[in-house]
Amino acid sequence: xxxxxxxxxAKKSEEKTVKVPRGLxxxxxxxxxxxxxKEVERNLDxxxxxxxxxxxxxxxxIDIIIDEGSFKEHDxxxxxxxxxxxxxxxxxxxxxxxxxxxxxxxxAMICGEGSIEGARVMIAAFEFAFMGGSMGSVVGEKITRxxxxxxxxxxxxxxxxxxxxxxxQEGILSLMQMAKTSAALAKLREKGLPYISVLTDPTTGxxxxxxxxxxxxxMAEPRALIGFAGPRVIAETIRQKLPEGFQRAEYLLEHGMVxxxxxRKEMKSTLARLISHLLG
Amino acid sequence: MAQLHSRDFEKPIEAAERELExxxxxxxxxxxxxxxxxxxxxKRLEEKVRKLKEHIFSTLTPWQVTLIARHPKRPYSLDHIxxxxxxxxxxHGDRLYGDDPAIVGGLATLxxxxxxxxxxxxxxxxxxxxxxxxxxxxxxGYRKALRLMEMAERFNRPVVTLIDTPGAAPDIxxxxxxxxxxxxxxxxxxxxxxxPIVSVVIGEGGSGGALxxxxxxxxxxxxxxxxxxxxxxxxxxxLWKDGAKADTxxxxxxxxxxxxxxxxxxxxxxxxxxxxxxxDAKAASIxxxxxxxKSLSELKGLSxxxxxxxxxxxxxxxxxxxxxxx
Numbered sequence: 390x391x392x393x394x395x396x397x398x399a400k401k402s403e404e405k406t407v408k409v410p411r412g413l414x415x416x417x418x419x420x421x422x423x424x425x426x427k428e429v430e431r432n433l434d435x436x437x438x439x440x441x442x443x444x445x446x447x448x449x450x451i452d453i454i455i456d457e458g459s460f461k462e463h464d465x466x467x468x469x470x471x472x473x474x475x476x477x478x479x480x481x482x483x484x485x486x487x488x489x490x491x492x493x494x495x496x497a498m499i500c501g502e503g504s505i506e507g508a509r510v511m512i513a514a515f516e517f518a519f520m521g522g523s524m525g526s527v528v529g530e531k532i533t534r535x536x537x538x539x540x541x542x543x544x545x546x547x548x549x550x551x552x553x554x555x556x557x558q559e560g561i562l563s564l565m566q567m568a569k570t571s572a573a574l575a576k577l578r579e580k581g582l583p584y585i586s587v588l589t590d591p592t593t594g595x596x597x598x599x600x601x602x603x604x605x606x607x608m609a610e611p612r613a614l615i616g617f618a619g620p621r622v623i624a625e626t627i628r629q630k631l632p633e634g635f636q637r638a639e640y641l642l643e644h645g646m647v648x649x650x651x652x653r654k655e656m657k658s659t660l661a662r663l664i665s666h667l668l669g
Numbered sequence: 670m671a672q673l674h675s676r677d678f679e680k681p682i683e684a685a686e687r688e689l690e691x692x693x694x695x696x697x698x699x700x701x702x703x704x705x706x707x708x709x710x711x712k713r714l715e716e717k718v719r720k721l722k723e724h725i726f727s728t729l730t731p732w733q734v735t736l737i738a739r740h741p742k743r744p745y746s747l748d749h750i751x752x753x754x755x756x757x758x759x760x761h762g763d764r765l766y767g768d769d770p771a772i773v774g775g776l777a778t779l780x781x782x783x784x785x786x787x788x789x790x791x792x793x794x795x796x797x798x799x800x801x802x803x804x805x806x807x808x809x810g811y812r813k814a815l816r817l818m819e820m821a822e823r824f825n826r827p828v829v830t831l832i833d834t835p836g837a838a839p840d841i842x843x844x845x846x847x848x849x850x851x852x853x854x855x856x857x858x859x860x861x862x863x864x865p866i867v868s869v870v871i872g873e874g875g876s877g878g879a880l881x882x883x884x885x886x887x888x889x890x891x892x893x894x895x896x897x898x899x900x901x902x903x904x905x906x907x908l909w910k911d912g913a914k915a916d917t918x919x920x921x922x923x924x925x926x927x928x929x930x931x932x933x934x935x936x937x938x939x940x941x942x943x944x945x946x947x948x949d950a951k952a953a954s955i956x957x958x959x960x961x962x963k964s965l966s967e968l969k970g971l972s973x974x975x976x977x978x979x980x981x982x983x984x985x986x987x988x989x990x991x992x993x994x995x
Contacts, residue, residue: 472989477908526988572860597849618839
C-alpha cells in the first residue's frame with residue numbers, strides 16, 4: 390500500500406536516469422556489464438548482454454507500444470492539488486513543483502489514445518520517476534477517464550503500471566482511487582471490452598491491489614518486482630530473509646497471478662495479437 | 670516508542686472513576702448510600718468524571734484517536750454483531766484455500782430483516798490475537814467475504830460490513846496466494862453488487878485491507894475511529910525517516926472522523942458514549958444499530974440501477990486536482 394520507494398530501488402532508478410542520458414556508456418544494473426548507450430537504446434532499453442529491462446519513462450513506453458504518429462494525449466493539463474495541505478520534511482506543494490520542473494510532467498501518468506498495429510486503444514502509462522509513480526487523485530482520474538472513454542468509443546484499455554502504490558501525501562483520497570478505478574473497470578467488463586494490464590518494474594501497493602491485477606490478460610516484463618506489500622515491509626514483519634526471486638514476475642507466473650512474461654521487444658506484437666483474439 | 674503508544678491521557682479519568690467507585694462502596698458499606706447529605710459528594714464526583722471525559726475526549730489529537738481506535742478494550746466486530754443483530758449464524762471458509770479467522774461473516778437478522786454481515790475481527794487475549802492475526806486478513810479472508818457478498822446478492826439480502834484492521838497481512842503466504850488480486854477483485858465486485866451495502870469503520874480503517882470490504886452505498890465511522898491510506902507509524906518511517914514521528918504523521922494524514930467527513934469519504938459519524946466505545950460497548954452498539962437501520966431504510970426503496978449509479982458516482986467523484994479548461 391505504500392509508496393515505499395525511498396530506499397534502494399529509488400536510488401537505483403536515479404542512477405539509471407542520470408547515467409543513461411548523460412554518458413556514452415551505461416552500466417547494466419543486473420550483469421554490471423558496461424555497454425554503449427546507443428546500443429541499449431536501440432535495444433528498447435534492454436541490456437543486450439543479459440536482457441535486463443531498464444526502467445523507462447511513460448513517453449518512451451508509449452513510443453514503443455503505439456503506432457508511430459497515432460498517439461493523441463488526453464487530460465495533459467490534469468495536475469495535482471494539495472488538498473490535505475500535507476507537509477512532511479518538505480511541503481507536498483514544493484515536492485510537486487520541483488518534480489514537475491525536473492521531469493517536465495504534471496504527474497505520474499500519461500494517458501491518451503492511439504493504435505497498436507492499426508487497432509485503436511486507450512492507453513495509460515505510469516511515470517515512475519514522478520514520486521515513485523505513486524497514485525494520487527490525478528493518476529486515479531486519468532485511469533478512470535481512460536476507461537470511460539474506452540467504453541464510449543468501444544475500444545480496449547491498456548494500463549502499463551510502474552508504481553510504489555498510493556501517494557501518501559494525498560492521504561485517504563489516494564486510497565479511494567483504488568475503488569474509483571476498479572469500479573470503472575467493472576463497467577468496462579459489462580460492455581465486453583478488453584482490458585490488458587501490463588506490469589513493469591516495480592508494481593506494488595494500492596496499484597497492484599486494484600486495477601493492475603484486474604486485467605482480462607495480465608502480462609509482466611521479465612524480473613519485474615510485483616507485489617502487495619513491499620519486500621522491506623514483509624522482511625520487517627516476518628523478521629526473515631525473503632526467498633530468492635520472491636515477488637518477481639517469474640514467481641507470480643509460477644503462482645498463477647499473471648498470464649505471461651513478455652520481453653519488451655515482443656510487447657507490442659503480443660498486445661496486438663491479444664486484442665485481435667479478444668475483439669476479432 | 671513506548672511513550673508514544675501510552676494512553677496516559679486517559680489516566681485522570683481512570684483515577685476519578687476509581688475514586689467514585691471507592692466512595693460508592695464506602696457509602697454502601699455504612700448504609701448511607703442514597704441519603705441526602707452523601708448524595709452531594711457522590712454527585713460532585715460523578716460530575717467530575719463526566720467533565721474529565723468530556724474535556725479529554727473533545728481535545729484528543731489525531732494520534733490519540735488512533736490509540737483509542739486501537740484500544741484493547743474497544744468493542745470488536747463480534748461484540749457489535751452480538752449486540753446489534755439477532756440470530757447470527759457464522760459461515761466459514763472461502764471454498765478455495767481455507768478459513769481466515771481475521772474476517773468473520775454470516776447470516777443474521779436486523780430488527781427482523783435478514784442481512785449478511787461481515788467484519789474484520791481482532792483478538793482480545795494474546796492467544797486470540799495471534800489466532801486472529803491481529804485483524805490482518807489473508808487472501809482467503811477477502812475471498813470468504815466475497816463469497817458471502819455474492820450469496821447476499823443471490824438471496825437479495827443487504828450487506829453490512831464492519832471495518833477494523835491495521836491492514837491486509839503483509840507476509841509471504843499472503844503474497845503467494847494473491848493478496849493484491851483478492852483485494853482488487855472485492856473492489857470490482859462490490860462496486861456492482863446488486864444489493865445495498867453499508868460499511869462502518871468501528872476501529873481501525875487500515876488502507877487497502879480496509880477498503881477491500883468498504884466499497885459501499887453508505888460509509889460511516891465511529892467518532893474515535895480512523896481511516897487511512899497508511900498507518901501513521903508507517904508513514905512516519907517513510908516520509909520522516911523516523912517511526913517516532915507517528916503523532917505528526919497522524920495529523921498530516923487527516924485520518925480522523927471530522928476530516929474524513931469533510932473530505933467526503935464518509936457519509937456520517939456515529940457518536941460514541943462519553944469517554945469512548947470501550948467504556949460502554951452496549952451503548953456504542955445501540956448507536957451503531959440506529960445508524961445501520963437508518964442507512965438501510967434510505968437505500969431500501971432504490972431500484973438496482975439507481976443503487977449502482979449512486980455507488981459509482983460516490984467513488985467516481987473522490988479526488989482533488991487542477992485542470993485547465995481549454
